[in-house]
Amino acid sequence: MSAIAWVVVVVAVVVALGAIGYVVAGQSRRRHLQDRFGPEYDRVVQDADNRRDAEQELLAREARYADLDIRPLDAEARDTYAKKWREVQERFVDAPSFAVTEADALVTAVMADRGYPTDEFEERVNVLSVGHAGTLDRYRQAHEISGRAARQEATTEDLRQAMVHYRALFDELLDDDVHAHSPRKEADH
Template sequence: MSTAIWVVVALVVVAVLAAAGYLAMTRSRTARLRRRFGPEYDRVLERQGGRAAAERELRSREERHQELELRDLDPRRREEYREQWVRVQERFVDAPEAAVEQADQLVTVVMGERGYPTHGFEEKVAHLSVEHGRTLDHYRRAHTISGKAATKEASTEDLRQAMVHYRALFEELLAPHGEAHPGRGEERTTGNPARHAAPHTERHAAERTDEHAAEHTAAPAGPPAGHRGDDRTMRS
């Protein structure tokens, strides 16, 4: 064959190899982002309307996240926050709306002490999503219920679920850095509650909260379908 044909063949081979390499790279990046952000990946994909735009947004979050000076909580402070959560949960029995508001405030305080921004819900969500993407849906649901509570539109069962959702993120924020690593957040949120056993006082408060919810709602006995994992978390 002539030199010109060999040149064309070589260019075609190089182009094919480059395309294959690019495809492998983009697939690997997509898989990594899906692992890291969990359900948040699909949420951003739907909002952005395309994979390329969604992944640019998520990589931008990662870059901004790297600028944060995150820190673990001192063990003593961690226990103090757990005790505060017990008191908030106990208050739910007599003042569920106030308890939900305090739970939101306590989660925000822990965010700030860990080094996360504490102003603007979407800003908080963007930074939290990098390491807590698999738990973030709990925070979104709790935030939605809190908005309903502010306008007196939330039922006692709604408020109880808000406490469950807030606690999912609260527990991850208390954990030392790395223990809430992406890919394990789902287990921490919905797994065996024995892995995160609470003191007797907290379990007792959770039981009283469930009893109070049952007295004030028309829901049938037992956890509603689709919420068995949340009930286990609340009772942990």
């Protein structure tokens, strides 16, 4: 075999290995994002123009989350918030719409105390999707019901469902173990 033929064979092998590496890296990234974001991965892919754009969006969310100073609540703050939640639940009996509004505000307060951004709902959702993908759809539903409640368009059952949804995220936000699985902590191991 001539030198030119060997060069062609080596270049072809290098290109093939590069292509295989690219595909494997893409699949690994996809698995990581699917595991990390759960149903949010599928939602973002469905809303995006293509899978690559969706995955870039999710990677950007991870980077944004890693830049935040998400911190656990101390025991006193957890107890205070738990007490406030019980009070909100008690008010639900007499004023369900008001209680849902309070539940939304309480979840937002816990987020702020933990270091999450709380200015805009979409920003909250994007950052929460990194560490709380399992309850994100429930949070969206609760927020949507809260908006309908403000316009007096929600039934008592809707309001009850909103409370259940807010409670799921509230419980996760109070849990210190959630912080232990942040991207910054995982990178340290």
